[in-house]
Amino acid sequence: MNKCNFYIFLLPFLCLLVVGCSKAPVTFVEVAPIIYKNCSNCHRPNQSGPFSLLSYSDCRNKAATIKYTVETRFMPPWPADYTYQHYIGEKYLTVAEINRICNWVDDGALMGDSDKIPAPPHFYAHSMLGKPDLVVKATPFFIKGDKHERFIMMKIPFENVADTFIRAIEFVTNNKKLVHHVNGHLLNYLPHQTTNLYKPPFVIDRDTAYEIAESFHNLNLTANDGSEPAFIGSVTNYLPGMETLIFPDGIGTYKVNKHAALLLRDIHYGATTVDTWDSSYFNIFYADKPPKRPTIERQLGTLGISQITPPLVVRPNKIDTFRTQATLPVDISLLTINPHMHLIGKSFWAYAVKPNGDTIPIIRIPKWDFRWQYFYTFKTMLKIPKGATIYVVGVYDNTANNPNNPFYPPREIREPVGGNMKTTDEMFQLIMTYLPYQKGDENISLQNP
Ligand code: HEC
Known part of the structure; x- marks a missing residue:
């Protein structure tokens, strides 16, 4: 060439x-x-x-x-x-x-x-999950701009076309800045028990913590004959950043009667200097089948099944570490976890150690952010065997270098003894939703089709 x-x-x-x-x-x-x-x-x-x-x-x-x-x-x-x-x-x-x-x-x-350019996805405007089967409105609530945090209890009666089942209840608020958390329970009424259901009061501004029994009395939830509706706890929860979960068919669904009510034992509004309104609502998604496997919810740490060591008192100008742990008496299938801390949380870590010494990673949050508190759902059920110990480690930064510190100069921040948790108090929780383990669970996907 x-x-x-x-x-x-x-x-x-x-x-x-x-x-x-x-x-x-x-x-x-x-x-x-x-x-x-x-x-x-x-x-x-x-x-x-x-x-x-x-x-x-x-x-x-x-x-x-x-x-x-x-x-x-x-x-x-x-x-x-x-x-x-x-x-x-x-x-x-x-x-x-x-x-x-x-x-x-x-x-x-x-x-x-x-x-x-692909077409943008099609979303349903008023939900993160899709079009609900029923929308239940909460009583609009006036939040006075008096710099006070508020703990409100509400009764929200609603009617379904017939007795049926629910897969998910999604809380939606127009006031994401001020709604700090919501914890709601479901009350199922028999027709003869509805005598007081639609009678006021519907809203109570609770300065002190009520027990469930007291809320039955104060919100007129009991029938004239003294009988009480059936109670299903924690059917709807909300924390900043959180998205509501829907488990696959048959897992975690529950019964709802034609006559029902949501009891918000707690809707917690942050403090504000400006008068404003919260108009919240609940999107309800029905299931057509009864629950095959009802879920169980337990928490480690604050208000939970395990103690925090040392007690949750974060010293001013210090970065302090706290721990809590629990050993499982039975095999479980872990579905969802929700780590919870307030403003001065710095990092969060949870893992389990099996009796044979192997470690199961649960979650690690290197940089805690109060604004994003998800309920993290595993891709497939996570088996944690009997005898395993779940360890949780929380670090809190109570120094002036922490831009989220609510106090300047820093002062002691702790878990309050009884009463309400203010945003400026601290909490340390690992909330777990799980099922008793069944063979093959680790292969069951939790993704909705
Ligand atoms: C879970 C909900 C969520 C998702 C998912 C999300 N964002 Fe955001 N985004 C927000 C919120 C809420 C804010 C306001 C944050 C704030 O003010 O602190 C925000 C703020 C922003 C801002 C403005 C930041 C500023 O400082 O002005 C940009 C830009 C942005 N997002 C881009 C994105 C992009 C790009 C993605 C995807 C790669 C994304 N976001 C995904 C909720 C979300």
């Missing part, structure tokens, strides 16, 4: 090399699937995100902040360490996805071929 022929021979390879190196700019065609999958369910009207990310122009307008928030992993919010344990719906971007978004912004946030 002479010299000239040799170059002609090389030419196609050189061309390939040049084309390969001068990459085409990243366009929205490649970025849209990442945004729609990881961001849009919150960034749409009526949901928590402060603006929508549902179209090219939505994203182009926010391109610089999108780049910043994904690079720093501020968005999507996912405080759990995704290298430690996996959960359903986990929200984190791979390094490749982060790079793709950043390159898109650096390349000028171009649209690309509009025909190739």
